[in-house]
Amino acid sequence: MASFSPIHQSSSASSVVIFSAITFLLFIASFSNAQPVSSSRPQGVVLAVTKDASTLQYLINIKQGTPLVSESLVVDLAGEYLWVDCDEGYVSSSNRTINCLGSECLKLQSNSKSCQRKPAQPGHKSFLACIVFPRSKLFDIGLFREYFNSDFVSTQSCINGSSTGPNVTVRKFSFGCASTSLLTGLAKGVKGSAGFGPFGVSVPSQLSLALRIPRVFAMCLPSTTSSKGVIFVGGGPYKIQPGIDISTFLTYTPFYTKTNAFSNSEYYVQVTSINIGGEKILLDLNRGEYPSPKLATIDTLIPYTLIGTSIYNQFTSIFIEKAKAMNITRVASVAPFDVCFDSTNMISTRVGGLVPTINIVLHRENVVWKIFGSNSMVKVSEEVSCLGFVDGGRNPSNMLVIGGYQLQDNLLEFNLAKKRLGFTSTLGRQTTCSNFNFQ
Secondary structure, three states, X not given: OOOOOOOOOOOOHHHHHHHHHHHHHHHHHHHHOOOEOOOOOOOOEEEEEEEOOOOOOEEEEEEEOOOOEEEEEEEEOOOOOOEEEOOOOOOOXXXXXXXXXXXXXXXXXXXXXXXXEEOOEOOXXXXXXXXXXXXXXXXXXXXXXXXXXXXXXXEEEEEOOOEEEEEEEEEXXXXXXXXXXXXXXXXXXXXXXXXXXXXXXXXXXXXXXXXXXXXXXXXXXXXXOOOOEEEEEOXXXXXXXXXXXXXXXXXXXXXXXXXXXXXXOOEEEEOOEEEEOXXXXXXXXXXXXXXXXXXXXXXXXXXXXXXXXXXXXXXXXXXXXXXXXXXXXXXXXXXXXXXXXXXXXXXXXXXXXXXOOEEEEXXXXXXEEEEOHHHHEEEOOOOEEEEOEEEOOOOOOOOEEEOHHHHOOEEEEEEOOOOEEEEEEOHHHOOOHHHOEOO
């Protein structure tokens, strides 16, 4: 690597010009590496989302490498970057390990990377490589050290927020080149994980930079294993058949982040209370281990919302009481749920079974995330439905973790630039997340 000595007062003007020119060329080269291969600039990109029946994880597909090969990945809302299994069948002529001093390595969280000299290989010199420590709730943290690489990635563009367009390909897309052992706990057949966390190297951040589109993504998860949801990257509109722009119905709240050593940085929202059928539970989350008082997190790897025991006991007690007043009969528990009901006498509505509405009150009293029967009740048999909330224990890392089931058929827009979450139910608009026009 070339080195530059300080420019002293006695240096010639030509030296200053040369130094400036080199700096400018390095900047241009760095920026061009993030450009799409295709010449046209898309309005945004879309990713189809499916739900795995066994793990209840949400999956997307991208194409990667040279030649491009389709890969199935688990969506991780707290993940820092995309990582794939490089041990089994990853063959690409454009796959390169990133230099530890490269801009993409510098964007990584300091506690999730290191540098290690990579031995010389045919046609390539030895250099200081970027090493990452993949982090997940699904495996023991700190056991894995992997190269941070770059390669081609291709996905579908989006036209006017309403349908898919031509594929767009990004060169030098950064990813963790991981070992097969990291696939433990993931859905069968997947190749790795796609991180959508609030990071500079997350999937939406890299796509936004490369394609020069807004640093905004919206997630609309499917409610069945036989349908497709959608993830938009690049901002709205978000048009779902029959031509409804869901972005016009969004309610907004700030989101917050924190990063601890060997800990995922998740999206947190302020929750002041939970209201069930008019009865309020105040949340006392002002404890030292939380990033700020009364913050709850959102997690796609958790299938059902977790509530710390002290709040959970109040929550279920009030729900049971309100359900009883609606002539809904409680029945025996069905694991992993504690509270179950006879669903034969539940009235069906457009937003699920008619049960007590759960209102999560956010940073202001008039900013409310409403959870109707479609997102609160889980059908476990033809005659039994259970409350889809689970006891998170007496000393949870987060008192409230909003899980995947409660996110389904809701559009969530994460504005990474403004640190703002927009949310709305699609069912309340007489459509679902599965009604996007994938062509």
